Amino acid sequence: MSNRGLILLKTALHLACGLPLLYLWLAVQSRAAGGDPVQYLIHFLGMGILNTLAATLLVSPLARWRRWPWLMRVRRLLGLWCFTYALLHLAAFLVFDLLLDWSLLLGEVVKRPYITVGMVAFVVLLALAVTSPKLAQRKLGRRWQALHRWVYLVAILGPVHFWWSVKSGNWEPALYLSGFLLLLAWRYKVLIPKRVFRRLGADSKG
Amino acid sequence: LQHRKNLTFDHLINGPLTPEQKVISHNNFYEFGTAKTDPVNKAQGFKVEPWKLVIEGEVAKPMTLDYDDLFKLAPLEERIYRLRCVEAWSMVVPWLGFPLAALLKRAEPTSKAKYVAFETLYDPEQMPGQSNRFLGGGIDYPYVEGLRMDEAMNELTLLSVGLYGKTLPPQNGAPIRLVVPWKYGFKSIKSIVRIRLTETQPPSTWNLLAAHEYGFYANVNPAVDHPRWSQASERRIGAGGLLSAKRIPTEPFNGYGDYVASLYQGMDLTRYY
Numbered sequence: 001m002s003n004r005g006l007i008l009l010k011t012a013l014h015l016a017c018g019l020p021l022l023y024l025w026l027a028v029q030s031r032a033a034g035g036d037p038v039q040y041l042i043h044f045l046g047m048g049i050l051n052t053l054a055a056t057l058l059v060s061p062l063a064r065w066r067r068w069p070w071l072m073r074v075r076r077l078l079g080l081w082c083f084t085y086a087l088l089h090l091a092a093f094l095v096f097d098l099l100l101d102w103s104l105l106l107g108e109v110v111k112r113p114y115i116t117v118g119m120v121a122f123v124v125l126l127a128l129a130v131t132s133p134k135l136a137q138r139k140l141g142r143r144w145q146a147l148h149r150w151v152y153l154v155a156i157l158g159p160v161h162f163w164w165s166v167k168s169g170n171w172e173p174a175l176y177l178s179g180f181l182l183l184l185a186w187r188y189k190v191l192i193p194k195r196v197f198r199r200l201g202a203d204s205k206g
Numbered sequence: 207l208q209h210r211k212n213l214t215f216d217h218l219i220n221g222p223l224t225p226e227q228k229v230i231s232h233n234n235f236y237e238f239g240t241a242k243t244d245p246v247n248k249a250q251g252f253k254v255e256p257w258k259l260v261i262e263g264e265v266a267k268p269m270t271l272d273y274d275d276l277f278k279l280a281p282l283e284e285r286i287y288r289l290r291c292v293e294a295w296s297m298v299v300p301w302l303g304f305p306l307a308a309l310l311k312r313a314e315p316t317s318k319a320k321y322v323a324f325e326t327l328y329d330p331e332q333m334p335g336q337s338n339r340f341l342g343g344g345i346d347y348p349y350v351e352g353l354r355m356d357e358a359m360n361e362l363t364l365l366s367v368g369l370y371g372k373t374l375p376p377q378n379g380a381p382i383r384l385v386v387p388w389k390y391g392f393k394s395i396k397s398i399v400r401i402r403l404t405e406t407q408p409p410s411t412w413n414l415l416a417a418h419e420y421g422f423y424a425n426v427n428p429a430v431d432h433p434r435w436s437q438a439s440e441r442r443i444g445a446g447g448l449l450s451a452k453r454i455p456t457e458p459f460n461g462y463g464d465y466v467a468s469l470y471q472g473m474d475l476t477r478y479y
Contacts, residue, residue: 031227031231032243034231034232034243034246035227035228035229035230035231035232035242035443036228036451038295038441039242039293040242041448095449097441098441099441099449099451099452099453101439104436104439104453108435108436111431111436112435114434165434167240167293167343167416168236168240168345168415169340169344170344171339171340
C-alpha cells in the first residue's frame with residue numbers, strides 16, 4: 001500500500017474510534033443518554049474498550065491471512081485508542097459515580113473481584129501504552145514482544161469484568177468472551193509454550 | 207390530581223427534590239429493557255386504561271378494581287420520600303398516593319394473612335422485555351414482590367398513582383405502584399395487577415434470580431454490602447449537570463429507622479438482608 005493510502009486508512013480509523021466520543025458527548029448534552037447519564041457513560045466507554053481491543057487483536061490475523069503486511073502499521077493506533085477508552089472508563093467511574101472518593105475507589109479495588117479484575121486489565125493497558133513509542137520498543141528489544149503479549153490477559157479479563165458487572169442477562173458479555181477466545185485460539189502457537197506444543201503434536205502422532 | 211400534602215416525613219429527606227425530568231427518564235423497569243433510558247423510550251404507548259387490579263387470597267372481601275377506582279379508594283396525599291436503589295444511587299421523589307393499609311383494611315384480611323404478594327402486569331405485546339429474554343435481562347416474568355403483613359400495614363408503605371402532582375408516567379409504573387421507602391427500590395413493584403394475601407412468604411423476582419445478592423427483606427442497610435459493591439454510601443442524583451451529584455453516607459432503613467426499625471427487632475439483618 002502507498003504512503004498516501006496508509007495515511008487515509010489511519011485517518012479513517014482515527015475517525016471511527018473518535019467519533020463515538022463525539023456522539024457520547026452529544027447524547028449526554030441532549031439528554032438522549034437519560035436523566036442521569038452516569039451508568040450510560042461508563043457502559044458506553046467500557047464497550048469502546050472491548051471494541052477497540054477486538055479491532056487491535058484482529059490486525060495480525062487479518063494481515064497474515066490476506067498477506068497485507070502494511071496493515072500491521074495501524075495496530076499501535078488501535079491499541080492506543082483502546083487505552084484511551086480504558087482511561088476514560090476508569091475516569092468516568094471515579095469522577096461521576098464515586099465523585100472522586102479515592103478511598104472508596106481503593107476499597108472497591110481491594111474488596112470487589114470484578115473491580116480488581118478491571119483494574120488489573122487497566123494497569124496492563126497502561127504498561128503497554130507507555131511502552132508503545134518506537135524508542136521504548138528499541139530499548140526493550142526482545143522483552144517488548146513478551147511484555148505486549150500481556151494484552152491476551154486483558155482480552156480475558158475485560159469480558160470477565162463485563163460479565164461480573166451486569167445484574168442479569170449475561171448474553172452480551174458471553175458474546176465478547178467467546179469472540180476473544182476465538183481470537184486467542186488463533187494464536188495458540190504463541191500462547192502454548194513450544195515444549196508443550198511439541199509434546200501435544202507427538203501425542204497425536206503416536 | 208387533587209391531593210393534600212402530607213408533610214410528616216419531609217424532615218427525613220435530607221436534600222432537595224430530584225427534578226421531575228430526571229425522575230421520569232432514569233428508570234429501572236426491565237419489562238421495557240435493561241438500560242435506564244429504555245423505559246422512557248419504549249413505554250410511551252403503554253395502555254393503562256382499562257386496568258384491572260385484583261385483591262384476593264386471605265381476605266374476607268376480595269375485590270376487583272378498575273382504573274377509576276384506583277384514584278377513589280382513599281384521599282390522595284403527596285409524600286416526599288427518599289428512593290434508594292440497590293445500585294447505590296438515590297433520588298428524592300414527591301409521590302401521590304395512599305397508604306397500602308387503607309386498601310388492605312377494606313378487603314378485611316383474615317387471621318391467616320401473614321404476607322402480601324404483588325404481581326406486575328404480564329403483557330409481552332406491550333412490554334418488549336417480557337417477550338425477548340435478551341431485552342428483559344433474563345428475568346422470569348411476571349415480576350413479583352412481597353411484604354410481610356406488618357410491613358404492608360406500616361404507615362410509610364404507599365400505593366402510588368402519581369408523582370409531581372400528575373398521574374404516573376408509564377416508565378414509573380403507571381397506573382399504580384408500590385413505594386416502600388426504607389427498602390431498596392426493586393421492592394417497590396410497578397404496574398400492579400394482583401395483590402394476594404398469603405399465609406406463607408411469597409417469592410420475589412430478584413431473590414429468585416440471585417438469592418445471594420438480593421434478599422426477601424432488602425432493607426436499606428449500609429452495614430451489609432452487596433457482594434459486588436459497597437452499600438455504605440450512595441450517589442444522590444443532583445438537580446444540575448453530571449457533577450451536581452453528591453456522594454452521601456447511606457442511612458440504616460434509608461433514614462426511616464424511627465418508623466420501621468422495631469419491625470425487625472431481634473432479627474439478624476446480615477442473614478435476613
